[in-house]
Amino acid sequence: MDEPDLKQSAAERIRWGDDAENGLPARELRRTNSRGSMSIHSVRSRREVDPSIALPIQYRTVSFNIEESKAKDAVEAAKAKDAATKELSSLEWHTLPTDEVLRRLSSSIAHGLSPEQVSRKFKEFGRNAPSPPKSNTLSKYLGYLFKGFGPVLLIGAVLVFVSWKPLGEPNPAIANLALAIVLVAVFFIQAAFNMWQDFSSSRVMKSIKNMLPEDCLVIRDGKQSSMSAIDLVPGDIVTVKAGNKLPADIRFLQVSGDARFDRSILTGESVPLAATVDSTDDNYLETKNIGLQGTHCTSGTCTGIVVGTGDRTVFGRIANLTNEPKAKMTTLEREVLYFVIIICSIMITMIAIVLIVWGAWLRTEHPGWISVPMLIVSCVSVAIAFIPEGLPIAVTAGLTITAGIMQKNKVLCKSLKTVETLGSVSVICSDKTGTLTQNLMTVTECTIGTSTVTTEDAEEQLGRKVTPDSAPAAASGISQMRALSALCNAAEFDAATNNLPIEQRRVYGDATDQAILRFSEKLGSVSHMRQCWQKTFDLAFNSKNKYMIRAFSLFKNDCLAATLPQSEAEIFKQGDTLLTIKGAPDVLVGRCSYYITSSGEAQPFDADMRATIEGVKNIYSSQGKRCILLARKTIRRADVRNQAGTTQFEDEMAEQAKTGLTLVGLVAIVDPLRPEIKSVVSTLRGAGIRFFMVTGDFALTALAIAQDAGIVTLPTPAVHGLENLPREEVADDEKSMVSRQSIVLSGPDLMGMSAHQWKILTQYEEVVFARTTPEQKLRIVKEFQNSGVVAMTGDGVNDAPSLKAADVGIAMGSGSDIAIEAADMVLLDSFASVVEAVQYGRVVFDNLKKVICYLLPAGSFAEFWPVMTNVCFGLPQILSSFLMIIICCFTDCAAATALSYEKPEADVLLRKPRDVKKDRLVDWQLILHAYGVLGVLETVASFAMAYWYLERSGIPFGTLWFGFGAVPDGVDSAYYTQKLNEASSVYFINLVVMQWFNLMAIRTRRWSIFQHPPAFNKLTQNLWLFPAIIFALLMAIFWLYVPVFQAVLGTTEVPVEHYFLPFAFGMFILLFDEGRKYLVRKYPNGTVAKFAW
Structure with a gap:
């Protein structure tokens, strides 16, 4: 085999199949983390990955952002290509019928493996853990x-x-x-x-790893139980739910319609894949009926059979072909x-x-x-x-x-030497949700048409306290808001806690969805509403798109009158589609053609109403509240060209959501600051450390929260924006230094900033970054590292790349396992521990x-x-x-x-x-x-x-x-x-x-x-x-x-x-x-x- 040209760029050596077919230029290869449980997409294009180039990575839960491929990478890829291609091409679990897979592994969906089979296979295959990275013991000693x-x-x-x-x-x-x-x-x-x-x-690393959840649901001998993932063997029947990390390579046997898997850690593709039972590609790495170890289920549920454990997984095979990257001093x-x-x-x-x-x-x-x-x-x-x-x-x-x-x-430190590095930190970039705030989001009020009501007033209007499970006769604006809040929502109540008050019930799902779900439950039974509708399409919230879509067909007429205005409910038939959408107002408001008044009637969405909505959004944001827009669209059966459940149907629903929406209303969500945050920020500021906030909220919302926390000390009119950053160096730059106190920038602002603008930005004392993506967070860390030592705090999956890139990554002990693994330091108690650190x-x-x-x-x-x-x-x-x-x-x-x-x-x-x-x-x-x-x-x-x-x-x-x-x-x-x-x-x-x-x-x-x-x-x-x-x-x-x-x-x-x-x-x-x-x-x-x- 010819050796690759070391001077050839990564973009020239790595091409995606559909790009080549469409004549598009090659892309730069990046491996990054997506938003985990919030990052769910419908996949509409095929991505062919050459395993010899895209996959030679060290086994680790958190991936690295690769700006460019070095010559050394090319050499290692060339050496690994033959072995990787040979091993991966020999895998055929994805092409076999499910019955044949079960027969070969001597298992069944209902009963799984017997104890005798488990014991025998454990002796044959060993523990479900990759072999330790090959280390040169002589070199270490x-x-x-x-x-x-x-x-x-x-x-x-x-x-x-x-x-x-x-x-x-x-x-x-x-x-x-x-x-x-x-x-x-x-x-x-x-x-x-x-x-x-x-x-x-x-020893500290071991204690941190013990914090990470590694259990999974397994059916053995006809009984389902939770067990350690390390004890899995080929043939085990495993159930995976949203938020779970796949414990092994799994062939899917049963999947829900909304089952999606984030493979960004493996392929760099940030769009989650839909899971299927049947093979969709001859390439083991591309087919959608295989779940790969280390990837995440972002939505839905599925049942699968373990086909690879330990070194026999894709990650395990690749880990043995690569070298451990050297850590910087x-x-x-x-x-x-x-x-x-x-x-x-x-x-x-x-x-x-x-x-x-x-x-x-x-x-x-x-x-x-x-x-x-x-x-x-x-x-x-x-x-x-x-x-x-x-x-x-x-x-x-x-x-x-x-x-x-x-x-x-x-405070747990993975490396003793990290302790001193934190003492040198000059900039701390902190995520907001779950780090600065309590991650206990609550809907405080909602706006329907031109009327704004509190949650308590909405309860009274719907008569919730009198008829808890009934639906009102007429679909008022509040009623339609309640319906959309229940339907366009990926969160679910834990059935075991349904007898508790709403605020005390356990909820599975994203924090925003949890808040809206509790809001809807206060106005009426969520389960009753969901029983009336059958979900046909699901596109979950994504940190890039900033919205989620769910489509439904009518199952029972009980809640139709509570969901749609009377004029629409009368003509809505079985087979019609109700498309619901929820997300960022700045993204969705341009797609709206109608809006619902407080009485529940649909009116044209004109310029005046658009200005009203913009004003309400700004008011909510200025109060530090997250603003979410809910809208819907009814689609007649005759206008739907494709069968539900197909890829074409998914494409059609996504296209339908781009225009003709009816804006039902806005909800305001508040996530209170942790009680210790103000004193923490004040102490760190006194220590000469600049404390910045990096969040996905709107600029006004972010600024209001930053002012409340003491991160920004100037009044809003005195805070700078992108317009205060000249693209080129000017003569009075040095004189203007005295006014560089506070600035707020949104993620889109960062995309086109020049090197000089970044240089000026790094000189500001108070900075708030709003509407940022994981990639932009990473860019922020990299830029500020040019002028100092940067610490990054966060607790979510989307924080992992920036946590890894920072000089000191700090995760909350209550954060995601991805964030904890990526961080250098873990705060077990409260954020106030960072002061001690x-x-x-x-x-x-x-x-x-x-x-x-x-x-x-x-x-x-x-x-x-x-x-x-x-x-x-x-x-x-x-x-x-x-x-x-x-x-x-x-x-x-x-x-x-x-x-x-x-x-x-x-x-x-x-x-x-x-x-x-x-x-x-x-x-x-x-x-x-x-x-x-x-x-x-x-x-x-x-x-x-x-x-x-x-x-x-x-x-x-x-x-x-x-x-x-x-x-x-x-x-x-x-x-x-x-x-x-x-x-x-x-x-x-x-x-x-x-x-x-x-x-x-x-x-x-x-x-x-x-x-x-x-x-x-x-x-x-x-x-x-x-x-x-x-x-x-x-x-x-x-x-x-x-x-x-x-x-x-x-x-x-x-x-x-x-x-x-x-x-x-x-x-x-x-x-x-x-x-x-x-x-x-x-x-x-x-x-x-x-x-x-």
Whole structure:
């Protein structure tokens, strides 16, 4: 087979059959999510999909929007083509008669499989789950080992081993062997924590997956029961209803007339397919009598037999042919990588200096001073000095701790690294329904003709309270509204709750349909009305068309008089068609030719009435209410050319709905805001985060809700529109920035916007997007990502593509399974949890800065200078390489981990989100403070204590300066070595104690220890600091006082006064930092504040 031309675009390589037949240009391939349970269409054209191109996708519930096909995709598609074509072409379940399918699978519609058959097939076919994606285990574990500073540690260990033997022979230094072993241990400890971080993420993922409904209705041994989809086997009889996700590949045996399936996740075609019993295409992927695993039933019901499970489904087969896409780095991963690069660059530079000094000077002038093995150890010591070995441990612990805190606040994070990303968010785009609102829609009033009545007034007019199940004698406007509300409605009451009050009954269906159904039930019995009419056609609401259609024929005359005006009811006969339609007024009003007055009479729909309807719609919208138009059309039997149930009939009904409609009325629906929304928006705005609303409502409705929620703060006349966005750059653009406060745009406005208009739009503080489609939501996220970090919140299927594309996707725990799977974070309780999530996202970043600033002075700077003074000035290395590692991995590590428990500082939600391009985890201010202030203070104090101890021991500093290993005159060699070891231990203890005070100072970046005390204040206390200090002391004593370590590593006991002298130096650090923080608070724009980290 010829390889595809990699330069050939996706549009050139992928063509749909009917486009080719009609001579239309090739389309761009997109895989997106449709509106799930609200997205139901009648399919009127055939789509032929080449499985080798359109289907090689990774198995996942949420699809990705593909802007263009890359060369790599073409190569993978070419490799997969033969296998995919061969496997899929061998499937013939769709071409066999239903009896033959049942015979081959030894099943029956009534009884299903017996327990013995299930057991046998389960052994043969296994669990109904795809095999885990092929992962390179070796690559994964190598990633654990060599992430961050891992390679440097391993190389250092190998070099030290070599310096021990063979380079150290004939008298290898046992200390070098011990150092090498410790480096290897640290190497594996870091790998273990990297692995733990991955394990923690997978554990949270498992808990999230457990939230997703995966049960299905199955008939086994003649009984229907609900069971886990993972236990299905071929031959099981499954019942699928609207809203269900197909648990396996299913051959339909029985389908309702309105059964539709959304295959957009598989084919990219957003129009749901009608289900059929008989085959409609030889292509297994195109035929309508096969339901494919992972697709959704958007309306109707069907019964089918499982023909493929696990890897034998279409998704399962394709999943085995493709590779897992690489995830982009999070902001935290980029920051840690940036820090690693900085440290490694400094480290390599310093090692190069050591090598140059040794090669150009010491090797010739002082040949006996540093041998090659000692040179290797010195270089490794420089690396050890610069590498904060405890950082990976502290990072993992910090993220895990914070994720645990967030989980207690009802926030689940799929990835630990996502926690910090949320702290960087500068824009939150939020869906409205179910996220900002309670998703409890209620019809508050309706307009018929020129009259507007509340629901309560409508009840009184129909006499509902007197005759609950009867129909009025004359079809008034209210009566006709009640009839259409019941008929043109996809929602249904749960029969088990019919004895409850209307508001308490469980309703299945879309939130808008639920509200209108309850409204209709209040005016009269919905079930009684529906029993009088037989449905012949159903085109459900779609987020693009924004309307639904249902057609009926008369079944009983009981409700005819309540449905149509008397003049129409008298001539309506059996076989005539009642076409009902419900949807967005701006879409349907142009199709209307008549309207119903409040008395129930039909009148011509003239310009005056059109203006009245437009005014009513605007009033409803300005009050934050959703406005829905209901209309109908009667079609005589003689005017219907096609048989009901055929594709031609569906086409005819859709065409009939385009003209000649009779407008029955408008209903106003309100979905109240969640009670916490106003405070949430206010808090986030105070935190410098722009909060935008993205909704499918009208612009006026959206604006009214946004103003009520505090998303828009300006009065309506001051809010901008598309006309305020110039298409091209103009001279006064910068001057007009001051007026860019609030703007409202509709979905159609976005379609033709130029790049310059998008650039201006991203600078607005308050933005509301109305009438948006899933594709437009995705575009909004992409555009705002160009200028910041974007979070998207949502709970519906139509939110899934934008949730996946956002830097942080946030789903509500009560949302759809698609939204939950697409999101990075799930809010289990209320939307108010997003404030906690943002706060702790910022706290993670702040605490990581504190950890690094705590580790660098003693664990890097103060360790580096003993090596450099040893190489350049001939002084003894006053801190051993082994004790350097003890500081990083033991005495400092516990305190660094304790810093991860630090509570938020008072201003954490009062400052702007950090600029991920400028505000780095490690910036020059932090380096200056850690090295230039704390590092210098700790280094000078530790040097002073160590050499003062030598001075007291009879070894003056002057005899060591440029001594290059020479033992001072009159000093015994063994005594000299012992005192150097003791001085090294003094240096070590001095650093350990001074770090305790550094720990207390580093807890806050701006606030005094008295404003943010470590104890006795629940809002600020961190009681883990005190056990960490004790742990550091115990570790120091352990390594210094155990005889085995003393003999092998040269550690020694330390005079007791050297445990107390560092307290004075530490107190100076604490007081110095208190003064610095005071100046930062008092003069926030002063010089000291500019240097503050």
